[in-house]
Structure formats: C-alpha cells, structure tokens
Amino acid sequence: MPLLRDLTRKVAAKNAGPFQVTVDVFCGSADAFARVVPALDTARVAGLFGVAPQLMRRFDIPDLHVVKFSFPRPVVQGSRFDRDMHGAQFATLLEELEL
Amino acid sequence: MPATHVLVPSGVLGLGFSLQALERGVAMGADLIAIDGGSTDSGPHSLGTGRSKYARAVCKAEWRALMQARAALGVPLVIGTAGTSGTDETVDWMYGITEELAAELGQSLRVARLHSSQPPARIAEALRWGRVRPLSPAPEITPEGVLGLANIVALAGVEQIQAALATGADIVIAGRCTDTAIIAALPLMRGAHPGAAWHGAKIAECGALCSTHPGTGVVRVSFDAAGFEVEPMAREAACTQHSVSAHMLYENADPFRLYEPGGHLDVTAARYTALDARRVRVEGSAWVPGPYTVKLEGARLAGYQTTLLAILREARYVAHAREWAARLHARLLAEVGAKLGLGPADYDIEIRLIGLDAAMGPLETRTAQPAEVGALCLVTATRADWADEIARLANPYLLHFPLTEDEPLPTFAFPWSPAQTSRGALYEFALNHVLALDDPMEAFRLTVTEVGAHAPVA
DSSP states (O other): OOBHHHHOSEEEEEESSTTEEEEEEEOOSHHHHHHHHHHOOHHHHHHHTTOOGGGOEEEEETTTTEEEEEEEOSSOTTSTTOSOTTOTTHHHHHHTOBO | OOOEEEEEOOSSTTSOOOHHHHHHHHHHOOSEEEEEEEOSTTOSHHHHHTOOSSOHHHHHHHHHHHHHHHHHHTSOEEEEEEEETOOHHHHHHHHHHHHHHHHHHTOEEEEEEEEOBOOHHHHHHHHHTTOEEEOSSOOOOOHHHHHTOSEEEEOBOHHHHHHHHTTTOSEEEEOSBOTTHHHHHHHHHTTOOHHHHHHHHHHHTTGGGGSSOGGGOOEEEEEOSSEEEEEESSTTOOOOHHHHHGGGGTTOSSSSEEEETTEEEEOTTOEEEESSSSOEEEEOOEEEEOOOEEEEEEEEEEEEEEEEEEEEOSHHHHHTHHHHHHHHHHHHHHHIIIIIOOOTTTEEEEEEEETTTTTTGGGOOOOOOOSOEEEEEEEEESSHHHHHHHHHHHHHHHHHOOSSSSSOOOOOBOOSSSSEEEEEEEEEEOOOEEEEOSSGGGGOEEEEEEEETTOOOO
C-alpha cells in the first residue's frame, strides 16, 4: 500500500489563524491529482485529525493539482495543551496515510 | 487611470529581505511601500504582554533601509500590525525606533500612528448590546470574561489606513490590521478595481512568498481599473501562474474567499495570465460588500508555567516510558497535595514524552522504538511562585523515579542546572469574534506627530 507522500510532491500544514488549521496536498501533476482525489476519504482524514466529519472542509482544486483540508484546531493555538504552535506537524499524519 | 504601484519588501519586518531587490524596486518606482509587522503565528504571548517577538536591533536595521527607500521615492511608508501583535504598546515601540532613525538619518517626517487596542470595558459593553458576534469556532465569552482579558485588539481594514494616509503622513505605524489592508488601501483610494486591489494585496502580503524565491522578499504589485500585476524585484526570482495562484492556499482556511472589514474577496473567477517569464497579471476577482465588522483578538492570562526536562536513555526505561510517566505523574500529584496542600484548582502537571508523541499527542499513528525519550514536565499554576515550588518538588522525582518499587534508583539525564525553567505568564487566545461598527474609525485612534531634525520641541 503506498503512502500519500509516495504519490504527491508535498503535503504542508499551517495555522489559518489561532482557531483553525489547513493542510494542503500538492499532488504535482494532473495524473497524481486524479489518483489522489478519489483515494482520500474525507471522513477518514477527519478521523486522522480527531475532528468531527461535518467540521472538515475540503477543496479539490484541479488548476493547482491540490486537495486542501481545513478544520478547527483540536486545541486552540498556544493554549496550555497545544503541542505545535504553528500546526505544521498535522501534515505528517496525512502524508503517512496509507492509501 | 494610471496604475498604482505598491512595493512590498517582505512578509514581515524582522524576517529580512534582499537590499539589491529593494534598490531595484526603488529604481522602478512605487507609490507606496507597505510591510506587515506581525501575526498571531507565533502564539498569544506578544498580544498578552504587548511586546514584539522580533529583536529590536533587527527591526531597526530593516526599518532604516525602508526609511531610506521611502525618502528616495518621496512616498508614504506603511507598517501594519507593528511589533508582532499591533497593540498600542508595540505601536509606540515602533514609533520609538522611528524617532531614533529620523534623528540618525536627519529626516523630518510626519508620522501617523493608528492605535487598535480596545478597552475591555468597551468590548464587554458591545457584547451586552449584541455588537460582538462569534466566528466559527469561537471560545465562549461573557462580559465579565472580557473584562479580565490582558489585551484586546481590533483588526483595522483599508478605511482606517486610508484615514492615516489622508493626514499626509510620510510614515504610518498601524496597530493591528488585516495583512491586506496596508497594501489595498492606496489603490482603492485611487479607483483601482476592488476585487483586484484585495486580491493583489493578499498575493503580496508575504512578499516574495508568491514567487519562486521567497527569501528575496521584495515584490511590486501594480493595480489598475481591471486587474493587478505582480513582479518579484530580485532578478533571480519569478512569479508564475502557479506560484501566484497557490498563495491563496497559504494560511487560508478557504482558498477562494477572504473576509475583510466591510465585505469579502471572491477569487473563484480569477484568471492568472503570465505576462512573461517572471510577471503575472490577474483579472476577474470580485469584491462582495457586506456588513462593516472588524475582527477582534484577545489574550487572557492562563496561569504561570515552569518546565523541567529529563532524558531517559536506559533501554528498559525507554521501552516502558509511558508506564513510568503515568506512575510518576500520580506520585507527583500525591506529593504536591501532601507537601504543598495544593489541589487541581491550583495547578496542573503534564508529562509529554519526546520521542514517542510529544508533537502529536493522542493523534500520533507511529509506534517505532526510539533510542531515548525526553520527559518534558509542564507545571502550570495560578501563581508563579507555586509553579516554581511544584517544579522544585518534582525535581528529585524526575531525576530518580524508579519503574518499580524494588530496584536500584535510576538517574536520568538533566541537560542543565537549574533543572527547572520559569516560563512566566502563560497567555491564551480568548476571542474569535467580530465587532460591528457604524463608523470604521469609532474603534480606532489616529495620532499624528512631526518627528526628526525639524520637529518642534515638545
């Protein structure tokens, strides 16, 4: 089973303000985008981040060969239980997902 | 209508930019230089304390180059969200740097300061009147809770920046404002296409991050009645359709919509055209007017924190680190209760295991066995002296706590002395709300002063 990172150019995550985080999957080509889009199940991705599926927003952007996920941070940025101030490590969970 | 050219030297003052690229931008000409001075990106501490995260010397060196570029061009220089959080204190900190430089450079300047800090009593009152509304997701707030916040700022939009420019200021030092407002304000004043003004501002807000060479910093955006064009000023850098359009993804939950005071930008129909190998033109973005609201940010004191770090290297402890940490945690709670008489309302102890799941916590999916495990012990208490005292109590346990009762005492690695580090006050973001305004200036204050060689003596 390939990992998402084997099929894509880059997966990047960053805070979108203190209360949300956004994860961009840069597929790198139309072929990779066509392969990744149906293979990435939104509910499964929500589960990976511990987010209720109805709170997970997804944008499939063919022009950029990008799949984007945005969701409320499991804990607010910089609050006592936050472990990653800039939210960048969320990308690693997704790029290691088996497709 | 002639194009309005805005030079953006970098994503934020303090991050650095290429001086050659700035020189080239000055040579090409611009109607305004705009740079961001902050962000919530590094957390709530700057907002909580009203202090800049970047080194003063670095900000001063970069501001010197920008003040010289401004003087060469004879156009306004604007910084938004000055001093990381854009509180009144950090605006005045930036003003102090500007005064020093004006004297050192022999420049006489009109400086407009836009203050964005909000008195908690006013926001609590606005909340009672239903003028403060939550975004999603938003923490629960009450008027009493708002009164207890350490600092509140409102994010100004273009109207407040335009008011500052209308004073004839050479330099505008703005408190908290949206990243885009400082770039979009002037083109909008001069009749540029509204969708293009906001979209171009969003693309250029991080400087050359929208190009192939982000580290070079400087870009120039040209706004006209139909669209905008963007070009990096470093010769080695290029803006491509991909590098420009991909920037809408960055730190944006929605890559097609951007909410601003008084409406939102919609780039669904935007068309990106390569003018040549390094310039891109964009048309088709739309500005959709809406109610006039400004976003609020607030930080509250969430306690005081002291930390300890021990490193487990012995294979048996590494293999049983979770079990060890759980037993240690229970023991520490018992000791704190018995020796200090403190309970759960007074403090909290958390042990994070670096090497296992310190970054991801319960979301971690990997289970490989590391060579060593760092036990990061976070003590948070309602008083700073309690946090320190609890950490001192924890010290010998963190050094010697055994996995079982009947074994020789282990000794783990402490990387420094003293073992505990007092982190001081811990702040938390407490607002994700908007404030409705009848007049854009009603929540902001402008102060205009003359500084430098010919300034009147105060």
